Amino acid sequence: MSKATEVKQRNYLEALLTSSNKTEACKKAHISRTTANRYENDPDFKKAYAELQQQAMEYTGNKLRSLTSHAVDTLAGVLDDPDASPSDKTRAAKIILDAGFHVQETQDILQRLDNLESEVNG
DSSP: OOHHHHHHHHHHHHHHHHOSSHHHHHHHHTOOHHHHHHHHTSHHHHHHHHHHHHHHHHHHHHHHHHHHHHHHHHHHHHHHOTTSOHHHHHHHHHHHHHHHHHHHHHHHHHHHHHHHHHHHHO
16 A cells, blocks of 8 residues: 555544544545545455544543543532522432432443353353
8 A cells, every 4th residue: 555545544534533424524535435435445444443433432431531520510519509590400400310320220230231241151
């Protein structure tokens, strides 16, 4: 593969991750749909794209986790704010309760999954 093709593929990979659709990605990368299709059928390109998607999702997950305590503190601040309206306090309480129930449900499911895997793997 030529150096120019490698650069075009890398540009297209980056464009795929930052574009809302394939047409937009092709425009950003300055390639045709035919070229994009050819790249996407290449096993090495598929692997690279999957790895970049995984990295992007890991980054996003880490960023969300890092903001969680700040979000909870903000909601707690609304609950404790004497100037907050009753409707704002109710919304904050609902968000906190919904999130708490969701976390508990997820933990329960993960524990059940761990138990099943332990049984299967003996």
